[in-house]
Amino acid sequence: MVQDKSIGERLWAIAIWALVIFFIVNVIATIAAVAVDSFGTRWFNSWLPVAFTTHWYKSAWDEFQLRDVLIVTFEVVGAVVLLSGLLGVPAAYALARRNFPGKPLIIVLFLLPMMIPPITFGIPLATVLYQAHLGGNMSGVILANLVPTVPFVVLVMIPFIEQIDPRIEAAARVFGAGTGRLFMHVLVPLLTPGILAALLLVLVRTIAMFELTFFTAGPDSQTLVVTLYYAVGSAGVRSNQSIDAMAVIYMITTLVWLLLALKFVDPTQIVTRVKREAAH
Amino acid sequence: MTDRAIGAAAPERPPLRIRLALRDLDGVTLLAVPAVLFVLALFVYPFLYGLILSFEPKAGGWLANYRKFFSEPFLYDTVWTTFRLAVPATLINVFLSIPVAMRVRRLQRRRVLTTILVVPITLGTVLIAEGLLTYLGPQGWFNRTLALFGIGQVRLVHNYMGVMLSLIMSGFPFTFLLTLSYVTGIDPSLEQAASTLGAPPRARFWHIIMPLLAQGLAINLCLSFVQTFSVFPSAVLLGAPAGETRVISIAAYQAAYEQYDYSMASAVAMIMGFAQLFVILLILAGRNLLYRGAVGGGKG
Amino acid sequence: MAIAARDFRELRLDGMSRSFGTVNALKSVTLNVKRGEFIALLGPSGCGKSTALNCLAGLLTLSGGSIWLDSTRIDRRKPEERGFGMVFQNYALFPHMSVRKNIGFGLAMQGVSRSDIDRKVTEALSIVRLGDQGDKLPGQLSGGQQQRVAIARAIVIEPPLVLMDEPLSNLDAKLRLEMRAEIRRIHDLIGSATIYVTHDQEEALSLADRIVVMRDGTVRQVGTPQELYASPAHADVAEFMGYRNLVKSSAARSGNAVNVTIGGAAFAGTPIGNAVNGQAIVAIRPDDLKAEAGGPLAVTVESAQYHGRNFYCSGRTGDGTELYFMADTLVAKGDNIRLAADPARVLVYPGAAS
Numbered sequence: 001m002v003q004d005k006s007i008g009e010r011l012w013a014i015a016i017w018a019l020v021i022f023f024i025v026n027v028i029a030t031i032a033a034v035a036v037d038s039f040g041t042r043w044f045n046s047w048l049p050v051a052f053t054t055h056w057y058k059s060a061w062d063e064f065q066l067r068d069v070l071i072v073t074f075e076v077v078g079a080v081v082l083l084s085g086l087l088g089v090p091a092a093y094a095l096a097r098r099n100f101p102g103k104p105l106i107i108v109l110f111l112l113p114m115m116i117p118p119i120t121f122g123i124p125l126a127t128v129l130y131q132a133h134l135g136g137n138m139s140g141v142i143l144a145n146l147v148p149t150v151p152f153v154v155l156v157m158i159p160f161i162e163q164i165d166p167r168i169e170a171a172a173r174v175f176g177a178g179t180g181r182l183f184m185h186v187l188v189p190l191l192t193p194g195i196l197a198a199l200l201l202v203l204v205r206t207i208a209m210f211e212l213t214f215f216t217a218g219p220d221s222q223t224l225v226v227t228l229y230y231a232v233g234s235a236g237v238r239s240n241q242s243i244d245a246m247a248v249i250y251m252i253t254t255l256v257w258l259l260l261a262l263k264f265v266d267p268t269q270i271v272t273r274v275k276r277e278a279a280h
Numbered sequence: 281m282t283d284r285a286i287g288a289a290a291p292e293r294p295p296l297r298i299r300l301a302l303r304d305l306d307g308v309t310l311l312a313v314p315a316v317l318f319v320l321a322l323f324v325y326p327f328l329y330g331l332i333l334s335f336e337p338k339a340g341g342w343l344a345n346y347r348k349f350f351s352e353p354f355l356y357d358t359v360w361t362t363f364r365l366a367v368p369a370t371l372i373n374v375f376l377s378i379p380v381a382m383r384v385r386r387l388q389r390r391r392v393l394t395t396i397l398v399v400p401i402t403l404g405t406v407l408i409a410e411g412l413l414t415y416l417g418p419q420g421w422f423n424r425t426l427a428l429f430g431i432g433q434v435r436l437v438h439n440y441m442g443v444m445l446s447l448i449m450s451g452f453p454f455t456f457l458l459t460l461s462y463v464t465g466i467d468p469s470l471e472q473a474a475s476t477l478g479a480p481p482r483a484r485f486w487h488i489i490m491p492l493l494a495q496g497l498a499i500n501l502c503l504s505f506v507q508t509f510s511v512f513p514s515a516v517l518l519g520a521p522a523g524e525t526r527v528i529s530i531a532a533y534q535a536a537y538e539q540y541d542y543s544m545a546s547a548v549a550m551i552m553g554f555a556q557l558f559v560i561l562l563i564l565a566g567r568n569l570l571y572r573g574a575v576g577g578g579k580g
Numbered sequence: 581m582a583i584a585a586r587d588f589r590e591l592r593l594d595g596m597s598r599s600f601g602t603v604n605a606l607k608s609v610t611l612n613v614k615r616g617e618f619i620a621l622l623g624p625s626g627c628g629k630s631t632a633l634n635c636l637a638g639l640l641t642l643s644g645g646s647i648w649l650d651s652t653r654i655d656r657r658k659p660e661e662r663g664f665g666m667v668f669q670n671y672a673l674f675p676h677m678s679v680r681k682n683i684g685f686g687l688a689m690q691g692v693s694r695s696d697i698d699r700k701v702t703e704a705l706s707i708v709r710l711g712d713q714g715d716k717l718p719g720q721l722s723g724g725q726q727q728r729v730a731i732a733r734a735i736v737i738e739p740p741l742v743l744m745d746e747p748l749s750n751l752d753a754k755l756r757l758e759m760r761a762e763i764r765r766i767h768d769l770i771g772s773a774t775i776y777v778t779h780d781q782e783e784a785l786s787l788a789d790r791i792v793v794m795r796d797g798t799v800r801q802v803g804t805p806q807e808l809y810a811s812p813a814h815a816d817v818a819e820f821m822g823y824r825n826l827v828k829s830s831a832a833r834s835g836n837a838v839n840v841t842i843g844g845a846a847f848a849g850t851p852i853g854n855a856v857n858g859q860a861i862v863a864i865r866p867d868d869l870k871a872e873a874g875g876p877l878a879v880t881v882e883s884a885q886y887h888g889r890n891f892y893c894s895g896r897t898g899d900g901t902e903l904y905f906m907a908d909t910l911v912a913k914g915d916n917i918r919l920a921a922d923p924a925r926v927l928v929y930p931g932a933a934s
Contacts, residue, residue, distance in 0.1 A: 009481070012379075013383060016379050016380055016383045017383065019376070019380065020380055020383075020384075020393070023449075023452065024393075024396055024397075026415075026422075026449065027396070027397075027399070027400050027449060029415055029421055029422070030408065030411035030412055030414075030415045030449065031399075031403075031411055033411055033414040033415040033420065033421060034407070034410060034411045034414060037414055043419075044419060045419055047421070047424060087314050087315045087318055088315060090311035090312070090314070090315070091311060091312040091314070091315035091316065093308070093311055094308050094309050094310070094311040094312035095312055097308055098304040098305075098306070098308055098309045099304045100303060100304040100305045100309050101303060101305075106312065106316060109316065109319055109320075109324070110315075110319065112323065113319060113323045115502075115503065115506065116506070116553070116556075117506055117507055117509075117510035117556075118510075119510035119512050119529045119532070119549075119552070120510055120549055120552050120553045120556065121323060121326065121327055121330075121549075121553075122549075123330070123532055123533075123536050123542075123545050123546065123548075123549045124326040124327055124329060124330025124331075124333070124546050124549055125322065125323070125326040126536070127326070127329070127330065127333065127536070127542045127545070127546065128322075128325065128326040128329050128330075143322060144322075146318065146322070147319070147322050147323050150315055150318055150319065151315075151319060154315060179307075204402055208402060208403065208404035208407075209404075210404060210405065210406050210512075210513055211512060211513075215536075225404060225406050225407075228406055228407065228410065229406045229513055229517070232406065232409065232410045232413070232517050233516065233517060240414070243410065244410070244414070247407055247410050247411070250407060251403060251407060254402055254403060254404075255399070255402070255403075258398070258399070258402045262395060262398075266391070266394070467670070467672065469668050469669075469670060469672035470672050470674060470675075472637075472639050472659070472666075472668070472672065473666065473668055473672035473673075473674075473733075474674070474685065474689075475638070475639070475658070475659040475660045476637050476638070476639075476659045476660070476662070476664060476665070476666040476734075476743075477660075477665075477685050477686035477689055477733070477737060478660045478661075478663065478686050478689035478690055478737065479660055479685070479689045480658075480660050483689060487674075487685070488674060491676045492675070492676060
């Protein structure tokens with residue numbers, strides 16, 4: 001299209017880009033502030049810390065028992081990823097391939113836990129889990145985290161499975177593949193990229209999932225993000241630099257997986273899976 | 281139907297398995313059962329349980345929790361406090377995202393920008409809160425930069441502004457990416473058609489883009505509002521959790537984990553849920569007045 | 581007051597060029613179009629015909645050359661300032677507006693009064709024969725009806741020039757024939773110039789007053805359908821116009837005619853272009869190469885398809901050249917028959933096949 005070059009148009013465009021740049025600069029500065037602080041010896045009343053050190057990482061590691069916390073985090077995350085894949089992928093396959101009565105209702109059922117914020121359903125959920133003696137330990141944390149991730153896997157996988165031509169499966173059956181071999185030789189290879197992408201996103205979301213873990217975790221089932229929350233909340237007791245050192249460790253554990261996930265999905269998709277389904 | 285069944289010696293009724301399969305209920309459909317049961321058990325059941333529990337207060341009649349909530353300013357004020365944060369944050373995020381998305385859609389290399397923006401979403405509110413505490417603090421880079429321009433220190437943490445800024449920083453990327461996907465979903469030939477028919481950019485925006493975007497904006501407003509309305513960690517860490525940012529989720533949390541009154545906590549959670557539902561219905565009612573349907577220009 | 585195209589004498593494209601990065605999608609196109617003319621831009625996909633149309637509409641800026649409407653230069657104008665009507669391949673109807681609102685959109689943008697818009701929209705609806713569909717949404721119409729709305733929307737603003745971008749490609753075969761006639765009827769009725777992009781030579785032949793054949797961003801030939809059909813100026817144009825038999829041969833000029841050999845047999849042909857001597861390409865339509873008892877060329881039939889009145893066949897000569905030809909009588913695979921062609925219909929182009 002012929003670009004409009006009137007003065008007003010140009011000013012408007014400049015204003016919008018200035019806004020975007022301002023926003024991004026602030027995001028980067030916010031993250032950088034954490035990183036710089038974690039390496040600073042003393043930082044007060046100046047642009048940068050007086051000197052740099054790595055000893056806060058050592059003290060954070062001991063102070064917050066990060067070894068245990070990280071182990072718990074990865075146990076929780078691993079279980080959530082595995083279980084949400086096992087529950088979600090078959091369900092997505094059924095919903096993508098069959099058009100049974102009541103299917104729209106099932107879709108809504110899966111949509112709700114993703115759209116309703118965890119704070120709203122987290123407290124009743126935690127209450128039920130505590131009643132069932134599942135609160136305050138790892139299994140409770142895992143179950144609570146599965147509530148949004150199972151529907152997430154289902155909704156991400158449905159369009160992915162739909163775009164695989166069912167005639168491929170039909171062809172496999174015609175050539176004599178039973179259900180088992182159909183799965184192993186045809187579906188799994190075709191679905192692997194989609195499953196991988198969905199599970200990586202589940203992984204990232206679970207590392208960062210604060211509310212549900214916060215409501216259901218006991219002292220020895222806290223994940224990294226909850227430990228971080230408690231540390232930030234107790235600022236003044238703990239030194240700020242070691243909190244920030246933990247924050248950097250948290251960022252690294254999250255962003256590594258995000259970068260990996262972005263190899264498989266477009267960033268907009270992280271958001272728009274919800275939209276796609278919600279629009280119907 | 282019955283006449284037919286009696287009249288003609290009815291052809292043999294196919295077995296149940298076949299009849300179910302004709303309605304697409306077969307072995308494959310059963311694959312959905314575990315996930316459905318899971319959601320029913322851990323989402324629907326707790327919700328209903330919470331709803332019933334909220335009517336079984338520790339003391340007083342069945343409505344005692346709700347009566348208490350709406351009679352104590354300490355409690356009912358939280359609703360107003362939450363709205364005061366959630367409504368402006370939602371409007372800012374959603375309405376700023378439109379002009380930005382309109383610009384960005386013409387960009388060749390959108391992916392760099394979208395990748396940067398997905399980072400704050402991924403890091404989550406707790407980390408953003410910790411970062412902003414340092415960055416916006418009295419000695420932080422933000423205030424130092426302001427000082428360069430001769431502006432005195434501005435207080436941006438442990439108050440309303442701090443929470444608002446964190447809601448924008450973690451909320452805007454989400455609304456923007458959603459709006460961007462809606463904007464890029466509009467068939468560009470519609471705008472081209474409008475321009476050949478004599479519509480300048482402003483008219484194209486108001487007559488073509490906005491009506492087609494209305495549906496997506498409604499969904500975006502709903503999702504964004506629901507998220508900001510349930511603000512929790514940043515209201516505690518960056519705000520004044522005993523004062524001007526004592527939002528409703530803090531009230532629910534305190535009832536459950538400080539007073540161990542799960543019945544009251546459930547009541548607060550239900551009130552939070554209904555407040556969200558109320559606003560969503562309001563937005564959707566507004567949307568129904570507008571066009572809803574395809575945003576393509578022709579068949580297929 | 582009937583809908584009629586705004587008056588002008590001539591639209592002139594003067595060296596119109598457009599490049600995308602290092603790719604020259606359009607190389608110096610020059611063309612004059614008169615009021616009332618129906619021009620088809622014909623070529624295979626990627627030949628630059630759609631780029632040319634978008635440049636005319638103002639949806640693409642030119643990287644060289646100019647466009648003139650009589651004495652006004654218009655290539656720097658934005659699309660909304662040109663006042664041309666355009667029909668898009670996917671129709672680009674506004675899905676949220678009724679049919680009447682869609683058609684009236686251009687008039688509303690011009691600030692025409694409500695009652696005038698109403699009157700003109702009603703007239704446009706009757707021109708495209710959609711009188712009673714005005715209050716529906718585009719999504720409720722069939723493909724053919726949507727097409728009519730798109731045309732009505734383009735002509736109601738009384739444009740001097742109507743641009744059509746493969747408007748029939750989304751319709752089924754029967755509807756395509758029907759709409760082809762409609763498009764020509766409406767064109768004649770309002771008297772605008774129409775520039776019509778298509779890759780279908782049959783469509784171009786049946787609709788246009790003049791056809792512009794394009795390839796690789798350049799104009800290869802401009803002419804009436806008769807000229808293009810009977811004497812394509814280049815071998816590649818001939819191929820595109822349905823000359824399926826393209827055979828390399830050596831050529832020997834003799835007066836006005838030229839002698840060539842096909843499959844070892846001598847044929848007399850008509851030279852096209854200058855100095856056909858030596859290396860040449862011979863082009864013959866299948867329907868001009870007929871089975872004839874005393875013909876000069878012997879072939880073995882490889883396949884024969886019955887097409888109602890005659891057989892469309894393919895066969896191979898002794899030296900392995902594959903040829904397409906026609907037979908009036910029953911032939912079958914493996915038959916050895918002889919072929920002949922009228923020298924006027926054997927076109928000989930200079931040069932080796934590209």
